Amino acid sequence: MFAYLKGKLAHKDPTFVIVDIGGVGYEVKISLNTFSKIKDQENIQLFTHFHVKEDAQILFGFADTHEKQTFLHLISISGVGPSTGLMVLSSLNPEEVEQAILSEDVRTIQAVKGIGAKTAQRIILELKDKVGKDDAGGDLIGLPISSKNTTRNEALAALVTLGINKAAAQKSIDKILKENSSDISLEELIKLALKAA
Incomplete structure (x- = not known):
């Protein structure tokens, strides 16, 4: 529904921000990764995912499309909800998530609070062929830059x-x-x- 939000940063917290767009404040849940990237910016743009469930409608925001895509991959896994996806991206950056999946590093993924051995194995199994792919379908393998x-x-x-x-x-x-x-x-x-x- 919302691809991105662009506006004035009215409030910033490690877990959420409020973006003022034309006098309307949008509360957006963010990861620590995004929190560190937006730093003290006055005007920000967040790529968003609008999550609707029976009792809530929540906006999740990401500093870049790579992080958003990683989040969408994570929440496509059975047993990984948006809160867990955000927890993963608060503990590891998107490149570290992809590296752990590609190298089948269960221990790194399992180290994230709320993720057990079975869920970590499921994430690796189901995302091994998907990680690194951008929206256009090309391969963008996200490994540490060197x-x-x-x-x-x-x-x-x-x-x-x-x-x-x-x-x-x-x-x-x-x-x-x-x-x-x-x-x-x-x-x-x-x-x-x-x-x-």
């Missing part, structure tokens, strides 16, 4: 675009990066991965 990971991500996105299976592409790239120096060029990495895939 030159090696940036090259890895770009190579992975290119290989998936070329029709290579994502899991096979990841395996090939990781093997090549382990065997070669970290300053391998993107083109060279893609060529070697294409030969190996």
Whole structure:
């Protein structure tokens, strides 16, 4: 219903903000990740998800579309509601969530308050093929930013675009990066991965 809200930041709390838009204050639930990103901005834009349940209508807001997409992925899992999704994004940033899912790191996800072993395993199982995909359907693998990971991500996105299976592409790239120096060029990495895939 609401794609985003853009207005004056009337009130800020670690769990919610009030955005004044034309004299109307919208209360929006946020994660600690978003809280830290909006800092002391006077005017903000939050990408929103409008959640309706029997006894409440709640707006959830995110500093960027990546965090919103991660939240939507999380709440698509049975047993993970919006409050739990927000808790995950308050404990881990979207890149850390994706990294934990891609590397099947149950312990990291389970460390979030309110998530047990079974739910953590379900999140990994159901989201492994979905994480990193943007709204347009392209792959945006969110790993911590470093030159090696940036090259890895770009190579992975290119290989998936070329029709290579994502899991096979990841395996090939990781093997090549382990065997070669970290300053391998993107083109060279893609060529070697294409030969190996």
